[in-house]
Amino acid sequence: MKQTLALFLLAVAAASVVPAHAQLLAPAGQAAPSASGEQPLDRIVAVVDDGVILQSELDDAVHAVQQQYASNPGQLPPLDVLQRQVLERLILMRLQVNKADDQGIRVSDADVDQAVARVAQQNRMSVDQLRGAIARSGASFAAFRRQISEQLTVQRLHDSVVRDSVQVTDSEINNLLNSPTYKAGEVHLAHIQISVPAGASAADIQAAQAKATEALNAIKGGMDFNAAAIRYSDAQDALDGGDLGWRRMDEIPPAFTDTVAAMKPGDVTPALRGPTGFTILKLVGQRQPERQVVTEYHARQILISPSELITPAQAQQKAQDLYQRIVDKHEDFAKLAKADSADDTTANAGGDMGWFAKEAWGAAVAQQLSALKPEQVSKPFQTEAGWHIIQLLGTRQADRTDEIARNQARQAIGNRKAEQAYEDFLRQLKASAYIRILVPELRTPGKPDDGTA
Numbered sequence: 001m002k003q004t005l006a007l008f009l010l011a012v013a014a015a016s017v018v019p020a021h022a023q024l025l026a027p028a029g030q031a032a033p034s035a036s037g038e039q040p041l042d043r044i045v046a047v048v049d050d051g052v053i054l055q056s057e058l059d060d061a062v063h064a065v066q067q068q069y070a071s072n073p074g075q076l077p078p079l080d081v082l083q084r085q086v087l088e089r090l091i092l093m094r095l096q097v098n099k100a101d102d103q104g105i106r107v108s109d110a111d112v113d114q115a116v117a118r119v120a121q122q123n124r125m126s127v128d129q130l131r132g133a134i135a136r137s138g139a140s141f142a143a144f145r146r147q148i149s150e151q152l153t154v155q156r157l158h159d160s161v162v163r164d165s166v167q168v169t170d171s172e173i174n175n176l177l178n179s180p181t182y183k184a185g186e187v188h189l190a191h192i193q194i195s196v197p198a199g200a201s202a203a204d205i206q207a208a209q210a211k212a213t214e215a216l217n218a219i220k221g222g223m224d225f226n227a228a229a230i231r232y233s234d235a236q237d238a239l240d241g242g243d244l245g246w247r248r249m250d251e252i253p254p255a256f257t258d259t260v261a262a263m264k265p266g267d268v269t270p271a272l273r274g275p276t277g278f279t280i281l282k283l284v285g286q287r288q289p290e291r292q293v294v295t296e297y298h299a300r301q302i303l304i305s306p307s308e309l310i311t312p313a314q315a316q317q318k319a320q321d322l323y324q325r326i327v328d329k330h331e332d333f334a335k336l337a338k339a340d341s342a343d344d345t346t347a348n349a350g351g352d353m354g355w356f357a358k359e360a361w362g363a364a365v366a367q368q369l370s371a372l373k374p375e376q377v378s379k380p381f382q383t384e385a386g387w388h389i390i391q392l393l394g395t396r397q398a399d400r401t402d403e404i405a406r407n408q409a410r411q412a413i414g415n416r417k418a419e420q421a422y423e424d425f426l427r428q429l430k431a432s433a434y435i436r437i438l439v440p441e442l443r444t445p446g447k448p449d450d451g452t453a
Contacts, residue, residue, distance in 0.1 A: 046087060047436040048094045053087070058442075061086045065239055067137075075224060075241070077231035080441055085230065085238055087442055092236065095429050097150050100157040107152045115148045161425045162418040173409045176250060184405075187252070187260055188284040189244040190225055193235040195277040198431040212271035212278040219268055225282045234277070246285075250412040253420075256281065276423055292401045297358060297369050298393040300351035302336060303343040305386030319380035319387035326377055326389070333377070333391055342386060355396070365390060 046053040062083055069076050076082055120130040131141050194212045196204050215232035219225055226241030233242050252260055256279070259269055263283040271278040304319040306312045322340060325331045334350025341347040358366045365388070368378045372392040380387045437443045 045439045045442060046091060048091055049098060049434050051094060053090050058083060058087055061090060075227040075230060081231055084442055084444060091435060095433055096154045096157055099429060100153045105153055105156050107149045111152055112145050112149050115152060116145065158422055162421050165421045166414055166417040168410050168413045172413055173406055176409050176413060184249060184289045185287060186246050186248050187286045188246045190242045190282045190284055191244055192229045192233040192242055192280040193277060195234040198427045208277050212280060215280060216271060248408055248412055250409055251415055253416060291399060292404045293397055293399050294357055296355045296396050296398045298355050299353050300333060300337060300391050300393060301346060301353055302341045302351055302389040303386050305342040315387050319389060323380050323389050
């Protein structure tokens with residue numbers, strides 16, 4: 001099964017719904033017999049604020065991870081370590097969903113329907129085929145939809161957190177591009193993150209450093225980096241092997257840029273001290289930037305939009321009449337645009353749209369441009385705005401490397417700020433939450449016996 005579906009199935013198992021009677025179940029270590037007397041009831045393994053996480057939820061999520069790595073089980077840590085990693089993910093997801101609910105963040109059924117359709121499309125399936133694939137995997141389609149809803153909810157929470165706290169100025173872009181430490185190109189990175197809690201004590205920092213040293217020693221001893229990430233990393237992507245994918249050099253935190261720039265593919269850094277703990281990086285691959293030369297188009301248009309005074313059918317007929325006047329009667333396109341076009345941005349300029357990238361005015365316009373030769377006029381075509389007539393005036397090759405570099409720098413700075421802002425948010429969220437792990441073997445070594453955050 002394709003990776004997209006596999007990852008969502010993994011997430012489904014991690015999001016099984018807590019039964020309504022969950023809080024009436026016996027806590028860990030006090031399982032009671034069922035009505036038949038043969039099987040014990042489910043047990044609570046962790047309390048998260050006013051909610052709970054059940055053993056069955058944890059078991060389902062662990063089983064899903066084991067299935068994901070069925071072809072390479074050696075990458076997985078011992079079962080007790082894997083259970084702690086998965087439980088940490090479940091707790092963090094629960095905290096985020098609860099916070100989003102407190103802030104009134106909601107996801108509609110229509111939003112979930114669209115996301116399900118996208119997953120099906122990415123896996124080249126219909127929704128019904130996706131439903132069947134999930135059923136054959138042993139998972140519940142209802143749980144699948146709930147997990148998608150949770151992921152959409154968390155994404156909206158993320159957007160809400162970073163929206164007001166992340167702003168990028170032109171001076172920041174200039175400073176980045178002109179900085180002697182600025183590095184072009186892209187790198188494929190993996191990471192292991194050993195976090196320290198908010199307001200960490202000296203003992204907390206020492207424990208994190210010891211864990212980072214243990215991870216490095218394991219890698220030097222021959223453990224695969226992805227397996228080490230699964231075993232040791234505190235990051236949300238730990239169970240994915242810590243893979244960060246391809247990133248531009250300007251997206252890497254400045255404290256790590258020089259280190260990464262000096263690395264060769266396959267190199268692993270020592271434990272790097274950062275604001276939230278220790279990070280170990282592996283350079284998987286690198287590639288250099290290329291000049292960005294694109295085809296730009298110069299065109300003009302006439303737009304006829306339906307309104308209170310003109311019906312959709314009349315708008316279509318008027319566009320057809322104007323097309324005939326331009327093509328058959330050779331009337332001046334610019335004069336007709338000034339007199340009749342409903343596009344306020346171009347009408348006064350005779351419909352002139354200026355020079356632009358192919359997709360700048362939308363997919364429908366781009367499709368028409370692809371079929372036109374210079375000076376040729378398109379037949380009327382419809383978009384949400386109304387009926388358009390396009391005349392291609394010319395094309396040119398434009399070097400947009402500098403413009404693209406500025407846009408990428410803006411995005412890189414924004415991404416860095418957003419990552420840091422949300423990481424700080426999650427640390428504070430955990431620090432202020434009530435988290436009690438009831439099963440001793442699921443507690444992180446070195447944490448308080450009660451398992452509280």
